[in-house]
Amino acid sequence: MGIKEIAKKAEVSPATVSRVLNGTKAVSPELKERVLSIIKYEGYEANHIARSMVLKKNFTVGLIIPNISEMYHRIIFSSIEETLEEAGYKVIVYRVKDEPNHEQVYWDLLMKNRADGIIIMHETSKPEIYSQIKNTSVPVVLCSINIPSMDIPKVRIDDYRAALDGTRYLLELGHRHIGIILGRGYSAGDQRLQGYRDALEKHSIAFNSELVEVGEYTMESGSRAVTRLFSRNNAITAIYSMCDEMAIGVLHGLRQMGLSVPEDVSVLGLDGIDILPYLCPPLSSVQQPIPEIGRQSAKILLAMMNGEQVDTSPVVLEHKLVERQSCRSLLTH
Amino acid sequence: MGIKEIAKKAEVSPATVSRVLNGTKAVSPELKERVLSIIKYEGYEANHIARSMVLKKNFTVGLIIPNISEMYHRIIFSSIEETLEEAGYKVIVYRVKDEPNHEQVYWDLLMKNRADGIIIMHETSKPEIYSQIKNTSVPVVLCSINIPSMDIPKVRIDDYRAALDGTRYLLELGHRHIGIILGRGYSAGDQRLQGYRDALEKHSIAFNSELVEVGEYTMESGSRAVTRLFSRNNAITAIYSMCDEMAIGVLHGLRQMGLSVPEDVSVLGLDGIDILPYLCPPLSSVQQPIPEIGRQSAKILLAMMNGEQVDTSPVVLEHKLVERQSCRSLLTH
C-alpha cells in the first residue's frame, strides 16, 4: 500500500497525496478531505525510508557512548532522547567498547549516512578519528567530554572547578590527607587533578602523589582503588572519588576494610546520579546538571541540523555541591 | 559520491560495483580489484538508505521499553543490542511513558516501516495495541513480559516460581510475617502474588492482605511502600520486594524508621541488578538471568527476521536465589 494506491483511490495524483501528507503546498479543501479520508480508511502511513531517500535526511541521530559510568550516561541518554524526540528525531546508540579497533563505530556513523547528526560522549585515543570528524559534513557535538583541539560545539562542566570546589570543601571540613580517585583515559582527569592540586596549594598543603589513584569508572574499580590508597597511606581521612559510580565502590571497599563513613573516612563523589540519596550513608557529591548537559547538547545539534550557524565556544554548565551524610567535619568548635 | 561515480572511475557498470560491494555474484578478479582499489581510494561507503529502500529492510529493530526499573532494563538493552549488533542490526529505543495516549509509540513502530523487527518489554493496557500487533507482518517478540493471549514468542522467567521460591526461603529462615511489595500494572504481579500465597499455604500460614503493597518500580516508591507496610503491621520481620530497584528503597525506608537490616528486618529482592553486592547490607535477591533473557529474545527475533518459523511456546529461563547479607534466620539451633 503506497502513495500511488492512495492516489488512485482518491482519484488524484501521487503529488497531491504527498502534498496533503506533508502540508508542503496548498491543496483545495475538497481534494484534501477526499485524500485524508482514504488515508484514514486504509490506515496508510508513508514509507519512512523512501522519504529519507529523497529528502536525504534520516531523522536519526547517532549517540556515541562509552561503556563506562552506566548510570551517568543513562541519564544523559534519556534527556538527549527526550529533547530530540520532540523534534521528530530518533536516536541510535553506538556503544564503543575499549577494543583496539573501536574506530569502526565512528566510521559507521561518519561515513554511511546513517545519521543526520552525531553526539559524542566518548573520548577516543585515535587522532585519525578526530580528523575524520573535522572533515565530515554531518553536525557533531561533544557532550560532557572536552577535546580542546576540536573546534566544534561542546557542552560540559568545568572539571577544574568541580575538582577544586570539592577538594576545598573537604579541606574546609578540616581534612588534610585527602585521597582522590580519577577516571582513566579522559582528558577531564588532568584538569581535575590540577583542581585538586591547586586547592591543596591554597591551603599550603604539599601534594602527595601517593594519594592519587585511577579507576575505570565502575563500582568495582572504585572499591579496588580505595583499597590501594589505604594500603599505601592510612592517614587518609577523606576520599574524593571523581565519579559517583566509583564512589559507590569506595563505600563498599571501606566497609570491607572495617572503616565507617563518615566516622573514620569522609567520602565525596562527583556526578550526581540518582541513587546517591539511597546509599548508606547518603553520598555527598559535586553534582553535574546531568539532564541539562544532555538537553543543551541536543538543542545545539538540532540547530546545526537545521542549518543554523552555532557558536563553537564551549557551553560550560554549573556544578553544585550537594551535602548529604558522607562527609564529616574534623574541626572542633 | 555514489556507486555511479565509482563505476565510471573503474570503467565498469554500477551493477558490477554493487556486486563486488555485496559479493552477491561472481565478478572477475581483475574487475573486482580495480573496483576495490577505487572504493578504497575514494573512501566510498554505500548509502545505507538507498540499500534499505530496494532491499525493503532497515537493519534496525525497535525496542519498546517502559520507563520503569531502569537498571534492570539497561542490562537487557545492552545484551539485546550486543546480540543484534553481531548480526548487523542497530536498535532504536522507543521508551513508552505512562501517558494516556502511549499507543503512538507502538503505531510509529508498527506502521511506519521503521524497523525490521520489534522487541517489546512494556505491557500496555490498551487492547487495540494487541490486535495491532497480531495483524502486523513485522516479527515481534515479548521480552520479560507475559501476555498469555498473544501467540508470539516470549522469553521470561517463571514469575510464580520466583515468588514462591523467594517466599519459601524466608519462611525456612523462620519468618512468619512476610511483607511483599509488587510492581504495579504488570501481569507478572498476579502470578507473583499467587506464588507468595501458595508458599504461605504450604507452611500453613494464613494470607494477610495487610502485608501486600504495590509500588512503581522505583527506589522512592519502594521506600514509601515499606513505610506503609510498617504503619499497618509492625510484626513484620521480612520484606520480599519483587523488584530490586524498589528493594533499594526498602533498605532506605527501613533505615529512616530506625530499623536495621538484617537484624530487625530481613529484605529479599528480585531481579539481580549489578549494584546489589555494593549495597549495605549486600542484598540477597532472586536473580533473573537478565542478559540471557535479552540474548534469547534477540536470537529468536533474528530467526524470525530471517524468515524462519519459530516456536511460540514461551521460553522460560531459570531464576536462582543469591544469598548475600540482607536476610537473617530467626531459628535458634
Next chain:
DNA sequence: CTGAAAGCGCTTACAG
C-alpha cells in the same frame, strides 16, 4: 491549485 515526470542511490532480474 493540480499533474506528469524526473530523480534520490542503490539492487537485481534479464539478456547477452
Next chain:
DNA sequence: CTGAAAGCGCTTACAG
C-alpha cells in the same frame, strides 16, 4: 562474467 534498464516509494521543480 558483465551491462542496460527497471524499479524500490516517495518529493518537487516544472508546466499548465
